[in-house]
Amino acid sequence: MYKIAVLMTCHNRKEKTLLCLENLFNQKGLNSNIGCHVYLVDDGSIDGTAIAVKKKFSEITTLKGDGNLYWNRGMHKAWSEASKKNYDFYLWLNDDSFLYDFALTELVVSSESFDHKSIICGTFESAKEKGTFSYGGRYFLNNKYYPNVPNGELSTCDLINGNCVLIPDFVFQKVGNLDLTFRHAVGDIDYGLRAKKEGIVLYCTKVYVGTCEKNIKLPKWQISQTPLKERIRNLYSPLGYSPPMEYFIFEKRHFGYHIAIKHFISIHIRLLFPNWWK
Secondary structure: EEEEEEEEEEEHHHHHHHHHHHHHHHOEEEOOOOOEEEEEEOOOOOHHHHHHHHOOOOEEEEEOOOOOHHHHHHHHHHHHHOOOOOEEEEEOOOOOOOOOHHHHHHHHHHOOOOOOEEEEEEEEEOOOOOOOOOEEEEEOOEEEEEOOOOOOEEEOOOOEOOOOOEHHHHHHHOOOOOOOOOOOOHHHHHHHHHHHHHOOOEEEEEEEEOOOOOOOOOOOHHHHHHHHHHHHHHHHHHHOOOOOHHHHHHHHHHHHHHHHHHHHHHHHHHOHHHHHHO
16 A cells, blocks of 8 residues: 655635545545545634644644745645655645545556656646646746646656645655745745756646646736835735745756846836736
8 A cells, every 4th residue: 555645734724625635535546555644734724724624534633833834834844744754655735726536546656657756746627617727737848838738648847836746755855855945935846846956757647636726816016006015015925926035046046047136136127117017
């Protein structure tokens, strides 16, 4: 039996968190050839998420956060705790990502194809528009990144979203945990690029393994109607998607000093003149 540590973090999305866990525990093959244990970081929820989860799924390990961990540091905390025991795989799972009942088997079988030495990124579609890619992996072509839309074959990718990612212990031993430099966003993409530098190949599932609605809202710092002080505050917050110093470190690490400087400057120009961008 393969042993999987499922890593999750949550904050005030009780209903989504419960539904995500329900779908996880209803997976085909679970407890026959796949065993999993959930490590859930409740990052300061005030909507009763932790109590509701523990009441319905008493077997999972819940960890507390103070509301300042956000996605990346919450997942780091869950991974640190899980790695104290021996697991064959670590599965990142977002609580707004709802797995189809074959998802775990699909991920594990895909991993078997590469002797459990590659990262397998789950591909998600919109529940509202079936067949429409929402999250997963992306490939680089002609200076742009494009979504890896499932085509019935396992395909390599260059970037991964962290919604549902299966990481064999072999990869964890080589790459390690997520980087605490990043609070919320970018940590998943950074991890995939770090893995590639270690010779790890990234693959996307050949089919959609669940649903997740894409966040299409612009952050407040990109909206001209938002007062400038609030735009500045939002840009430098973890939820601004590209806090300048974190993003600078990320780009310098993976794309070079000049690209990092260029985008550091352009981010602030966009902050001051959001209407210049369409």
